[in-house]
Amino acid sequence: MLAQVVHGEARGEDYIGKVAVAAVVLNRMKSSRFPNTLKEVIYQPRAFTCVDDGQIGLKPDLESYQAASDAILGSDPTGGCLFYMNPRTATSRWMHKRISADAATVIGNHVFVR
Secondary structure, eight states, rough: OOHHHHHHTTTTTTTHHHHHHHHHHHHHHHHHOOOOOOHHHHHHTTTOHHHHHHHGSSOOOHHHHHHHHHHTTTTTTTTTOOOOTTTOOOOOOHHHHHHHHEEEEEEEEEEEOO
């Protein structure tokens, strides 16, 4: 399931960007601000575009599985971030405000924030 999110959300990003997306999902599971199971985090309403638009159903490629595995093993290039977005395509005003208000980490086309 984690590889499906990586594939749906970060397809076209470099490997580190895919690991970063997986890390955000796992960081949310650890945070008291989010549900504590993988399925609940992924399927939380409006949490991930790939769920909303059906791309979560695409078959992940090998790199997506590897990125998910690396994140599970502890790799987190975001340094603990809970949110990310692609500022060129995101439509959430809340996320745009959050990006401008918090220190952000840019990895590929995504901006990651705590």
